[in-house]
Amino acid sequence: MMQARNFPIGDPILEVRNISLSFGGVKAITNTSFNVLRHEIRAIIGPNGAGKSSLLNCINGIYKPQEGTITLKNExxxxxxxxxxxxKGISRTFQNLAxxxxxxxxxxxxVGRQLHMSANFLQVAFQTPQARREERENRERCEEIVExxxxxxxxxxxxxxxxYGLQKKVELGRALATEAEILLxxxxxxxxxxxxxxEMCRFILKVNDEFGTTMVLIEHDMGVVMDISDNVVVLDYGKVIGDGPPDEVRSDQAVIDAYLGVAHD
Amino acid sequence: MNAKTVFMGYTRSDLANLVVALLVALVVIPTVVQTDYWYSSILIPWLCLSLAAIGQQIVMGYTGQLALGAAGFMAAGAFACFNLILRVPYLPFPVALALSGLIAAAFGILFGLPSLRVRGIYLMVATLASQFFIIWMIDKFGWFKNYDTSGIITAQDILIFGKPFTSPFEMYLVVVVVVTVLTILAINMTRGSTGRNWMAVRDMDIAAESMGISLLRTKLQAFAISAFFCGVAGALFAFTYLKSLEPVAFDIKLSFKILFMVILGGLGTINGAFIGAAFILLFPVVLNSIGNNLFHGAIDATIISATEQVVFGALIIIFMIYEPLGMAKLWYNIKQSVRSRFAPRSELPRQRAT
Structure with missing residues (x-):
């Protein structure tokens, strides 16, 4: 991470502002705000049930937060x-494989290339030259991804x-195929x-470096998080308790208390 | 998928299958089969119901929407065709057929709407509405039957550019051509991006949506195309097999039959539609002739026919236990084992490492 990056970290591309989400009486996310910068790898960490996946589901549009706004490229x-x-350029993978x-x-x-294919069902049914060309080109693109x-x-x-491990890779491949600007x-x-x-870390770093894809990832392995992420958001009970570069977050007392704990040596 | 494509995205074996199927349908059968019985009682209904089963495959096997009401869309197609030919002068039969399919497709979109809210067995109950509504509508409003009071309306003769197709063999030719064309279109769709959208919605709708697929559009599209196939099948069924138009012919029993064809044939396969239709349609005939020939006179005829139904039901159960993926899978396994017996070692499909 020391050498100059092909895509230096830029302005905020995704802004989460005061998001609150509850299911009936259960508050999953409370008044959460943070920014994701263009081209960065952003990790979201926190104990189980902290609302990390719910947050991704809000960004992705699966859940609709009761309060707050999510802004993508000023929209x-x-x-x-x-x-x-x-x-609009956000793709994702799922926790339990979908x-x-x-x-x-x-x-x-x-299927990840679907957004890049425009032939309608009649063109596909009659195999018009356009439909065939599109199919061939996207197939080639997907062959590159699986390679x-x-x-x-x-x-x-x-x-x-x-x-399981290979399925995880396929899911990453499907998300990559969309050529989205942001991967969740x-x-x-x-x-x-x-x-x-x-291996997975290598792929994530390579994609980020080669295509400048902004990554937002949830991860429990602190070693991985410290290694690959540029910034970390720490969630606990649906609230942000830490936000910043990995080293800073690691030494934050609130984060240590809530999630990281103290080494026993 | 990996095999080399020879022509327009088709592999060599695809083209071979097409040539063999057309040779059998247009050369072998006409030379071997001379009796009208085979055309009008077996081949024509089999092809018509196969087409309806393809429609059911699209919505259920490919898109995963449990819909039950194929016969309703068939009725819509049949009566649309009757009225179009009756009311529009000089309308060639193929055009009337296509328009009837479109009218059925409109019903398909309408009755596919519940799929946006409910799924599984609840959707099945909701789509039953199409079955009952369409039949009720045809019965209720005399206009659809041209105010015929006898209850049974004779279908018009098939006229294609002035030439009548009235003998069983001529009708068989019409059916073969229509079914071949529509089957090829269905195969193209299921192999292309359209089919991938359907299957993505079937296998994991939330992921499909996250990849940019609109569930609304994809589901309604599948319902519409499915109903189009059923509508055309219904029109052909009425004009070439029944030769009459009566709503009773398209009752819920027929819907269930088409459902069983798809399940037995193998969900999510096109050839399963043909195999399943053959099984459901022909097996009772086979059992019947076995029953009559073996026990002729020894046992009462009503007992024989009841036993046939029991045997048929038992076979379905045994079959589903033995091969839950349907007959298309069984057919595939047979082909593979034949191939591995005769093919040289090097041409065997490589065991894929996982």
């Missing part, structure tokens, strides 16, 4: 559905049959072994 995302948010289980790896990644993620050898396997990664490394985690 307020107000009461809109996930498919419109996707159109893959299309009966479809092949390549088809899963191809990049080193999952080309399983491209035709239905994802439901793959082991909900625990991309959960359930992985050290080696798989290292």
């Amino acid at each position: 307020v995302l107000d009461k809109i559905s996930p498919n419109i948010v996707a159109r 893959l299309f289980k009966r479809m092949s790896v390549l088809d899963n990644v191809l 990049f993620l080193e999952i080309a050898h399983i491209r035709d396997t239905p994802v439901g049959r793959l082991p 990664l909900d625990e991309p490394m959960a359930g992985m072994n050290v080696e798989e985690k290292r």
Whole structure:
């Protein structure tokens, strides 16, 4: 991270302002604000139930916060559905894997290209030259992505049959295929072994470096968070208790008390 | 998918399948089959119901929306075709057929609306409305039946550019052409981006939405296209098989039959629609002839026919336990085992590492 970056960190691209979300009487997020800067890797950490995933779901449009605004590139995302948010350039992965289980790896990644395909069903049905060209070009693009993620050898396997670690990669591939400006990664490394985690980190850093994609990721492994993130937001009981570069957050007393704890040595 | 495409995105085996199917349909069958019975009682209804089953596949097998009301859309298509030919002079049959499909598609969109709110078994109950509403509407308003009081209306002759297609064989040709064209269109859609959208919605709707797919558009599109196929199938069914138009022919029983065709044939496959239709349609005929030939005279005819139904039901249960993915999967397994027996070792599909 020391050398100059291809895409230096810029202005805020995503601004979360005073978001509150509750389910009936349960408050998931209370008055939360933070900014995500262009081209940065932003980690969201916090204990289980702190509201991290709910926060991503708000940004993504799956949940609609009762209060507050989310602003993407100076445009307020107000009461809109996930498919419109996707159109505006935010893609994501899910905590418990939300893959299309009966479809092949390549088809899963191809669904991520949907926003780049404009042929309607009649053009597809009659296989017009435009539909065929579009299909071919997007297929090539997806082949590149599966090559990049080193999952080309399983491209035709239905994802439901793959082991967990590979499914995680497919999901990342699908999110990458959208070429979104912002990727929301909900625990991309959960359930992985050290080696798989290292590989996943490599992919995330490489994507960030090569395409300048802004990343917002939820992660529990503090080692990973400290290694790859530029800034960290700490949530506890739906509130922001820390926000800043990893080193700063790590030494913050409130964060240590709530989440990190003290080493026993 | 990985196999090399030869022509317009089709692989060599796709084209081979098409050529074989057309040869069988247009050369082998016409030379072998000489009796009208085979055309008018087996081949024509089989192809018509296969087309309806493709419609059911699109909405249920590909988009994962449990809809039950295919026969309602078939009725809409059949009566639309009747009225179009009756009221629009010089309308060629293919145009009337396409328009009937579009009218059925409009009903499909209307009755697909509940899918935006409810899912699963509740959606099935909601879509039943289409079945009952369409039949009720046709019965209630005399205009649809041209104020015919007898209850059964004879279908008009099929005229294509002045040439009548009235013999069973000629009708069979019409059905083969329509079914072939629509099947190819369905295959194109299911393999292309349209089908991927459907399947994405089926497998994980929230993820599909997060990838920019509009659930509203995708679901209604599937309902519309499904109803289009059912509508065309219904019109063909009425004009070439029943040769009459009566709402009773499109009752809930037919909807269930089409549902079983799709489930038995294999959800999410096009060939499953044809296999399932053949099974549901032909198996009772086979059982019937076995029953009559084996026990002729020995057992009362009513007992034989009741036993047939029991055997048929038992077979469905056994089959679903043995191969829950349907007959298309069974067919695929048979093909694979034949291939592995005859193909040289190097041409076997590589065991994929996971």
